[in-house]
Amino acid sequence: MTLEIRYFAWLRERVGTNAETVETEAATIADLIAELAARDEGYALAFSDPGAIRAAIDHALVEMDAPLAGAREVAFFPPMTGG
Amino acid sequence: MAPPPIRVQSAPFDMGAELNAFAETVPGAGAIVSFSGITRDLATGDLQAMEIEHYPGMTETALAAIRAEALDRFQLIDAMILHRYGPLAPSDPIMMVATAARHRADAFAGAAFLMDYLKSRAPFWKKEITTAGAAWVAARAEDEDALASWSIPDHATQS
Numbered sequence: 001m002t003l004e005i006r007y008f009a010w011l012r013e014r015v016g017t018n019a020e021t022v023e024t025e026a027a028t029i030a031d032l033i034a035e036l037a038a039r040d041e042g043y044a045l046a047f048s049d050p051g052a053i054r055a056a057i058d059h060a061l062v063e064m065d066a067p068l069a070g071a072r073e074v075a076f077f078p079p080m081t082g083g
Numbered sequence: 084m085a086p087p088p089i090r091v092q093s094a095p096f097d098m099g100a101e102l103n104a105f106a107e108t109v110p111g112a113g114a115i116v117s118f119s120g121i122t123r124d125l126a127t128g129d130l131q132a133m134e135i136e137h138y139p140g141m142t143e144t145a146l147a148a149i150r151a152e153a154l155d156r157f158q159l160i161d162a163m164i165l166h167r168y169g170p171l172a173p174s175d176p177i178m179m180v181a182t183a184a185r186h187r188a189d190a191f192a193g194a195a196f197l198m199d200y201l202k203s204r205a206p207f208w209k210k211e212i213t214t215a216g217a218a219w220v221a222a223r224a225e226d227e228d229a230l231a232s233w234s235i236p237d238h239a240t241q242s
Contacts, residue, residue, distance in 0.1 A: 009208035059141035079222030082207025
């Protein structure tokens with residue numbers, strides 16, 4: 001499946017890009033994180049603390065075990081600090 | 084014409100003018116409560132600027148869901164949310180919420196709910212630029228606790 005991946009805040013800085021298109025067979029958000037973290041040191045560092053990462057599928061917050069089936073856009077970011 | 088109830092913008096805004104405009108659109112209201120967030124000086128006092136990043140598309144969806152949940156839970160006549168992104172100067176207004184209700188209890192509770200919810204569920208991230216460098220603001224556990232105290236249903240944050 002083809003996914004558009006977006007990164008924000010310090011995750012974006014650590015992976016070195018704000019968006020990319022990936023081809024993946026990952027079944028869940030957690031699987032996708034494992035796949036990305038195995039890429040290189042920057043990705044490994046960005047995803048080194050799963051508890052500090054939030055994920056969204058098509059603009060909706062999801063848990064780490066959320067299935068990717070049908071997803072178009074996935075986003076990774078740190079806990080939000082608006083307000 | 085009334086301004087849209089959800090606005091995400093880089094431009095500065097006038098808190099007083101925004102509140103007056105909101106007040107004109109809520110006939111029957113007996114109470115209006117507003118909250119404004121301001122870029123604060125750090126303990127060290129050397130904040131030069133703040134940069135707010137957000138997730139266009141998801142931001143608007145999340146804020147609309149937050150507002151809808153507040154209107155659903157409290158006896159509100161209306162509610163508005165305005166949030167800035169991009170570079171901000173010290174003492175700049177960052178964002179504001181306002182609620183209108185017949186009575187003050189609903190207006191106060193609605194505004195507190197909007198803020199607690201927005202803090203941890205709207206995709207904004209603050210970065211502080213000081214003379215020592217730039218650093219992302221860390222989320223505070225108290226903010227997650229404040230949100231949990233309202234017993235947020237999953238459907239409200241995940242759709």
